Amino acid sequence: MVIRRASEAPPAATPSQPEIPTVSQFTRQLREVLEVGFPEVLVQGEISGWNRAASGHTYFTLKDAGASLGCVLWRGRQLRHAIRDGMSVVAGGRITLYEPRGQYQLDCTTLFPLGQGALAMAFEAMKARLLAEGLFDPEWKKPLPEFPKTIGLVTSRDGAALRDILTTLRRRMPLVNVMLYPTLVQGGAAAAEIARGIRTLNAVGGIDVMIVGRGGGSAEDLWAFNEEAVARAIFESEIPVISAVGHETDFTIADFVADLRAPTPTAAAELAVRDKLELLEYVEGIAQQMGDQVSVLIRSHQRELQALLRSRGFSRPADLIRTHEQRLDELTGRANRGLRGHLRSQSEGLRLMQASLQALNPANVLRRGYAIVERDGVPQTGIAQLPAGTEVAITMADGTRSAVIGE
Structure with missing residues (x-):
């Protein structure tokens, strides 16, 4: 080490002596060393x-009894x-260096209370690993059937999520089947169990779309849906999930x-099926489209006929016109018959669908003398579900009464 007085000029660089870096150059080198050496860290401390x-x-x-660490959380995190x-x-991120002050700091990407640190770290580790494997890539996402x-x-038989999904499906599309x-x-x-359920429904066949989930809860309650077994079963499913x-x-x-991710079980049911009114509008739109196509065809033949009427060089123009008029009448009649037949078919389909909807209307069933027996808001389908002493609600066409099951 060479020590000089401040008044002494530094020696000139020689070919054998390396150039002395400036503060900016040295700081930049130090930053590169820190970012390469500490690309991803987790640190715990007090805010x-x-x-x-x-x-x-x-x-x-971020500090403790012996040291402190400057941190920055960028906008948008x-x-x-x-x-x-x-x-x-617990703070996670990478160590970097703020060059204007020569101060190292944590570029923070995750931040969570220490009490939830273990679960959060496990979540982030699983997420990073599956992301690296490509399980989240958009190219693997399957479209939902129309x-x-x-x-x-795949959910609990006794949970609120099942009731919410079934209620929404009955309201939007009563004819849909549920497994x-x-x-x-x-x-x-x-x-x-969840992973087994996903694979079982794939093996059964005949299922067009699958909803996997549950209602709300703590991070610990929801943890099963963070497990690798569930993630891989969803990824391997041939049915859209x-x-x-x-x-x-x-x-x-x-x-x-x-x-596709739904924010709630109710929203999942809404995403899975169209509303019955949307379906009727779709059928009406198809009928309108076919009618428009027939009109275009008729106008096209009319233009051809008019062009022939204006043309020269035909030895028998009157016969030619009558021939094309007859051909136009045939095409027009055929098109009209086809359109009427299609509209009759669509109308009959709509009539049958409306009749099915009316038959499934619980109010109509109740008017025929039937009743709905519910226990804690859940319809009961057999006496085995109703031991003596069970409090139930009985709904008939004109109202609801409470009752207690006897012997």
Whole structure:
């Protein structure tokens, strides 16, 4: 090491002596070393100086008893938890260097309370691994069928999610068939059951679209839908899968793998089927389109006839005109008969559909003397479900009464 007085000029560089870097050059080199050496880190500590700037970026310090680390959370990063000073957290991101001050800092990409750190770290690790394998790629997403006949459900038999889905399907498209594979939706055995349900419905066949999900809950309650077994079963499914886990703010690994993510079970049912009124409008649109095509065909032949009438060189113009007039009449009659036949067929189909809808209307069934027996809001279908002493609600055509099942 050579020590010089501040007043002494530095020695001139020689071919054998390397050039001394400037502060900017040295800082840039140091930044590259830090970013390469610490591309992804997790650090725990206490939040201090939490400050959201006018630019939308958030600056804070992560500290413990012996040290502190400056952190920045860039605008656009979404946090799932409210953060405040004094909170113990786990921060994830990469170490970089702010060159104007020569200060290293954490470029923060994830931030969550320390108490939820283990689950959050496991979630991020699973998400990163499956993302790298390509399970989330858009190219694997299957389109939903426009008019499904049968919908498969993988969810709890007793959960609110099932009731919400069935209620929505009955309201929008009562004629659709439903096949339920009941499973656990939380706990240690849930993930394996959910994966088995997805594969079983694929093996059964005849299912056009599948809804996999449950109602809301804590991160621990929803964890089965973050398991690798469920993710791979969804990815391997030949049936398009709609994920419907929790509420709109809940995201699971299943949501990223599924062909379509619904914010709630009710929304999943709405995405799976069209409303019956939309279907009727679709049929009417097809009929209108066919009528327009026939009109275009007629106008085309009329133009051909007019062109022939204006042409010269025909030895028998009157006979030629009569021939084409007869041909036009034949084509017009054929087109009109075809259109009327198609419209009759469509009208009959609509009439049958309307009759089916009326037959399925619970109000009409109740008017014939039948009743609906519900226990805790769930319709009961057999006496085995109603032991003595069970409180039930009996709905008839003109109202509802409470009752208790006797011996």
